[in-house]
Amino acid sequence: PRPRPLADKRVLITAGPTHEAIDPVRYIANRSSGKQGFAIAAAAQAAGADVTLVSGPVELRDPAGVTVIRVESARDMLHRVEAALPADIAIFAAAVADWRVANEGEQKLKKTSAGMPQLALVENPDILATISKLTDKRPPLVIGFAAETEHLIDNAKAKIARKGCDWIVANDVSPATGVMGGDRNTVHLLTRDGDDIKVDSWPVMTKEQVATELVATIAKTLGK
Numbered sequence: 489p490r491p492r493p494l495a496d497k498r499v500l501i502t503a504g505p506t507h508e509a510i511d512p513v514r515y516i517a518n519r520s521s522g523k524q525g526f527a528i529a530a531a532a533q534a535a536g537a538d539v540t541l542v543s544g545p546v547e548l549r550d551p552a553g554v555t556v557i558r559v560e561s562a563r564d565m566l567h568r569v570e571a572a573l574p575a576d577i578a579i580f581a582a583a584v585a586d587w588r589v590a591n592e593g594e595q596k597l598k599k600t601s602a603g604m605p606q607l608a609l610v611e612n613p614d615i616l617a618t619i620s621k622l623t624d625k626r627p628p629l630v631i632g633f634a635a636e637t638e639h640l641i642d643n644a645k646a647k648i649a650r651k652g653c654d655w656i657v658a659n660d661v662s663p664a665t666g667v668m669g670g671d672r673n674t675v676h677l678l679t680r681d682g683d684d685i686k687v688d689s690w691p692v693m694t695k696e697q698v699a700t701e702l703v704a705t706i707a708k709t710l711g712k
């Protein structure tokens with residue numbers, strides 16, 4: 489039989505973009521495909537974990553044996569994540585929209601002679617930071633992602649401190665890399681050990697391979 493290093497572990501994963509409504513027919517979104525988060529969910533399930541995947545709108549099928557909860561907005565995602573706790577490991581791979589429209593229109597916005605609609609934005613809740621800072625239900629291992637187009641490692645280090653998570657998977661999403669929507673990913677795993685941060689740079693891999701490696705690293709760490 490296949491080894492099940494995450495047997496009896498509850499793993500909570502977010503994936504995909506979020507959609508932030510402008511009015512009943514329009515929304516703000518981003519280019520996240522959800523592929524990396526779905527691959528992690530499948531790899532954790534294969535390692536024997538009890539996996540809950542909270543996903544924004546994506547065109548991917550539910551991984552076998554995973555509990556998938558589909559949401560639209562950042563606020564929906566936060567609520568479903570909170571409701572899915574407790575977990576042993578939380579992995580926040582979603583590309584959550586940083587902002588939403590302050591006054592979502594109840595009716596479709598119309599073109600008028602009065603000029604362009606002005607969309608005021610307000611900040612969305614930060615799911616990773618919120619869960620990392622919980623005192624009672626904080627998962628023992630909280631992992632975030634840092635998609636950057638410049639100063640990748642420095643930004644990722646700052647993010648560990650700011651968000652309060654344990655590990656960050658940093659990836660370069662400059663358009664030339666083709667990571668957003670693509671099948672490959674080049675990542676650096678940053679792990680915090682007290683005040684020290686270790687950086688492990690992985691070679692270019694498929695998103696499935698990144699998922700398998702990440703799950704193997706988690707299993708190795710928990711086994712210590």
Ligand code: C5P
Pocket residue numbers: 502562580581582583584585586612613614615616617631632633634635647
């Ligand atoms: O700050 P930034 O968006 O780059 O941080 C990325 C990390 O934070 C990812 O792990 C992402 O899933 C998480 N995040 C979140 N909620 C937000 C924004 C980001 O969980 N509102």
